[in-house]
Amino acid sequence: MTTIGKQPPTLPLDWADHLCLLYMPHPLRLNAVALISPQNHPIFIRTFQKGDELKYHYVAHTSLDVIEERISGATKPTECYLGLLYVMDDVAAYGYVTPLKMKMVIALALTDSVVRDVDVIMIFRALHMAFYQAVSNPFLKLDAAMDSTADYSPYQVVGNAKLKRLRRKVDEIYRSLGIPAP
Numbered sequence: 001m002t003t004i005g006k007q008p009p010t011l012p013l014d015w016a017d018h019l020c021l022l023y024m025p026h027p028l029r030l031n032a033v034a035l036i037s038p039q040n041h042p043i044f045i046r047t048f049q050k051g052d053e054l055k056y057h058y059v060a061h062t063s064l065d066v067i068e069e070r071i072s073g074a075t076k077p078t079e080c081y082l083g084l085l086y087v088m089d090d091v092a093a094y095g096y097v098t099p100l101k102m103k104m105v106i107a108l109a110l111t112d113s114v115v116r117d118v119d120v121i122m123i124f125r126a127l128h129m130a131f132y133q134a135v136s137n138p139f140l141k142l143d144a145a146m147d148s149t150a151d152y153s154p155y156q157v158v159g160n161a162k163l164k165r166l167r168r169k170v171d172e173i174y175r176s177l178g179i180p181a182p
Helices: 015-021 053-071 117-135 154-162 164-176
Strands: 030-036 042-047 081-088 091-097 103-109
Touching (some): 030 053, 030 164, 053 081, 053 103, 091 117, 117 164
Antiparallel strands (some): 030 042, 081 091, 091 103
């Protein structure tokens, strides 16, 4: 059957579909995602390895030292992507800083395959968009009363309970890499 002049129907693709369509010869194994406020308070840490939550909190916090060193250098970075931050045991930590100084860290499992910067940048852009969409929710209350410190980020007050949409989007990104979310 031929259809002359007719185009097959196309479905709109969102950012997770674009990430899935990206050619990745060997799927990256994402172990953890950390979003950190400009004041260096963890906003969201999602681990995909059971029993290693403390390890990935440590990875996120130690990544902050490397990120601060790179962004406070003599030359100001022109890109958000900071590249490979460090390698620890079986994990490689990559960093990204948004224009508003929010920091993102992902922990990838070390494998024999080559990790392309393009693949990692696509993950960070998808995470950045997911965070932006979650925080842009007009029903999300960010101005909760803060009782302790003045420099405490309003995003920290939100906590994991109110960022369910962000958690779902991070799980979608994880699944788009070819691995079912736990």
